[in-house]
Amino acid sequence: MTFEDAIAALGEEFGVELTAEDGVASFEVSSDGGDFEPVNFTLTYEPENEMLLVSADAGDVDLESGDEPLLKMLEANHMYSGTEGASFCLDGSRAKLERLISLEAFWREGGKSIMMSLFRSVQAWRKENKI
Amino acid sequence: MTYEELIEETGAAIGIEGFAPDDDGVCMLISDIGEIVIMDCKGPKEMVLLNAAVTDVPPNAGAALLAALESNKGFKDTNGATLSVDPETHRFELSRYAFLEELDPDKFIEMVEKFATTLVAVREKLESAGDKLAEGELPDFGEYIRV
Numbered sequence: 001m002t003f004e005d006a007i008a009a010l011g012e013e014f015g016v017e018l019t020a021e022d023g024v025a026s027f028e029v030s031s032d033g034g035d036f037e038p039v040n041f042t043l044t045y046e047p048e049n050e051m052l053l054v055s056a057d058a059g060d061v062d063l064e065s066g067d068e069p070l071l072k073m074l075e076a077n078h079m080y081s082g083t084e085g086a087s088f089c090l091d092g093s094r095a096k097l098e099r100l101i102s103l104e105a106f107w108r109e110g111g112k113s114i115m116m117s118l119f120r121s122v123q124a125w126r127k128e129n130k131i
Numbered sequence: 132m133t134y135e136e137l138i139e140e141t142g143a144a145i146g147i148e149g150f151a152p153d154d155d156g157v158c159m160l161i162s163d164i165g166e167i168v169i170m171d172c173k174g175p176k177e178m179v180l181l182n183a184a185v186t187d188v189p190p191n192a193g194a195a196l197l198a199a200l201e202s203n204k205g206f207k208d209t210n211g212a213t214l215s216v217d218p219e220t221h222r223f224e225l226s227r228y229a230f231l232e233e234l235d236p237d238k239f240i241e242m243v244e245k246f247a248t249t250l251v252a253v254r255e256k257l258e259s260a261g262d263k264l265a266e267g268e269l270p271d272f273g274e275y276i277r278v
Contacts, residue, residue, distance in 0.1 A: 053205060063197075070196040077203070077215035079182070079226060087213040089203035100206045105230065109176070 001107050003045040003052070013112035023047065029119055036123045041115060045103065052103050056118040058088070058095040058125055069095075069129050076125060084117040088125070097122050132235065134171040134179065140236040141243075160243065164251055167243065177231040179239070181212075181246050185223035185254050188216055198260035199223060202253060210245045214253060223257055225250050 007025045011018030018027055023045040030038035040057040061069050073095060076082030086099040097118050106114060132140075135151065138158060142150020152158040156171030165183055172178040189195055199216075202208040212227035227246055234242070 055205075067192050067196055070200060071192070071216060074196060074199055074214065074216035074223075075218045077213050077226075078217050078224065079180075079215070080213070080228070085228070087203050087206070088200065089205075090197065090200035091204050096204070098203070098205065100211055102233070105233070 001103065003047075003103060006052075006103060006107050006111065007043065009107070010111040010115070013110070020045070029115060036119075037126065039119050039122050041118075050103050052101055052106050054086075054099045054101065054106075054114065054118065056086075056097045056115075056122050058097050058122045061090065061093050061095050063093055072129065073125070076121070082124065083121045086118050086121060095125070097125070132231075134177065134231055137179070137231070137234060137236065137239060138169065141239050144236050144240060162247075164247060164254075167246065167250070171231075172228065178228045179231055179234060180226060180228040181243065182224060182226045183246070183250050184220075185214070185225050185250065186258050187222045195223075195257050195260045198257055199253075202256065208249075208256075209253065210249045212246055212249050214257075223253075225253060 003023060004020050007018050007020040014029075016027075018025060020043070025043045026041065028038045028040050030036070042055045042057075044053045044055070045051075046053065070090075073088035073090075077087050080086070083097060086097045089096050089098055099114065099118065101109075101114065134156060138150055138152050142148065150158065152169070152171060156173075158169050160167045160169070168182045170180045170182065172180050196216075199214040203214055206212070209225070210227075212225050215224050215226060216222070217224050225246070227242070229239075229242060
C-alpha cells in the first residue's frame with residue numbers, strides 16, 4: 001500500500017477522484033445537506049517513518065480576543081475528550097485539528113471514518129466558538 | 132500480547148519485577164521528572180495511553196497557551212504526544228496513545244522514553260513561556276520606587 005494508493009482508495013470511499021502529489025493531498029469535505037461549513041483537509045506523508053499527518057483546518061482564531069478560544073482548544077485535547085483521538089494546534093492564527101497515524105493503520109481503520117471524526121470535532125469546536 | 136503481558140514484560144525489561152496494572156488497568160512510573168500514568172483504553176481498538184502532568188497554567192496564561200498549541204503543530208515538538216489543559220486542575224498535561232496491537236515491550240519502552248524526554252522539554256518551554264509578558268503588558272512590580 002503506497003500513499004498514492006491510500007489516497008485513491010479514500011477518494012473511492014467518498015465517491016470522488018482524489019490524487020496525491022509529492023506526498024501531499026489536499027481536498028475539501030462538506031456535508032450532504034450543506035448544514036455545515038466545509039472543512040479543508042491536508043494529508044502529508046512522512047516516508048521516513050511511514051506516518052501520515054492528517055490536518056483539518058478549523059478556522060481563524062482572533063488572537064487578540066483573549067485566552068478563551070486557546071483554552072477551549074487545549075481543554076478539548078485533554079484525554080482527547082473533544083477530539084476523538086486528534087489534537088488541536090495553532091499554525092499562525094489558524095486553528096488546526098491534526099492526527100498522526102501510520103499509513104498502515106489509516107488504511108486498516110478506514111480513512112473515511114478517521115476524516116469524518118475530525119470533521120465532527122471541527123464542527124463542534126466552530127459551533128462552540130462561533131467560527 | 133495482552134495489555135497485562137505488555138506491562139509485565141516491560142517491567143521485567145527495565146528491572147521492575149512484578150510491574151502490573153491495577154484492576155482498572157492503570158499503573159504508574161515514578162521518577163524525578165514526575166509520574167507517568169499508563170492506562171488501558173478498551174474500545175473498538177484497544178489502546179495504551181500515557182499521561183503526565185506538565186506544569187500549572189500560569190495566571191497570565193496567554194503566552195503559555197500559545198506555546199502549547201504551537202508545540203502541538205505537526206507533533207514535531209512533542210514526538211507524537213499532545214499537550215492539553217485539564218479543565219478541573221487547570222494544569223497542562225501531556226498525553227500519547229498507541230494501538231495495543233502495534234506495541235511490543237521494545238516499542239513500548241521506546242515510546243515511554245520519548246514521552247519522558249518530551250515531558251522535560253515541554254515543561255521547560257511552557258514554564259519559560261509563562262514567565263514572558265504579553266506585548267504591552269506591565270510587569271507586576273509588587274511595590275513602586277519613588278524617585
